[in-house]
Amino acid sequence: MALKIIESCVNCFACEPLCPSKAIYEAKPHFLIDAKKCTECEGDHAEQQCAAICPIEGAILNAMGEAVNPPGSLTGIPPEKMAQAQAELRAH
Numbered sequence: 001m002a003l004k005i006i007e008s009c010v011n012c013f014a015c016e017p018l019c020p021s022k023a024i025y026e027a028k029p030h031f032l033i034d035a036k037k038c039t040e041c042e043g044d045h046a047e048q049q050c051a052a053i054c055p056i057e058g059a060i061l062n063a064m065g066e067a068v069n070p071p072g073s074l075t076g077i078p079p080e081k082m083a084q085a086q087a088e089l090r091a092h
Helices: 049-053 079-091
Strands: none
Touching: none
16 A cells, blocks of 8 residues: 655655655655555545645556546546647637
């Protein structure tokens, strides 16, 4: 049981101080999560704190490789609606 930060991380430092198990650390080229320390915030918080604060949708994955903060999680706009709106803007 551990989360993973992937390459789309921009090293914004938002997640690192919130991690109750101190599993997040700065590395190059992006932050990483120490799988041995990560508890997915169980026992500390109802939701994973890193995913709750991360400004990059899809940058944090669960053990099954699924985004914990998937596209649309920040804006509330489903990805297909966002793609449609962007296509309309490009057409004008």
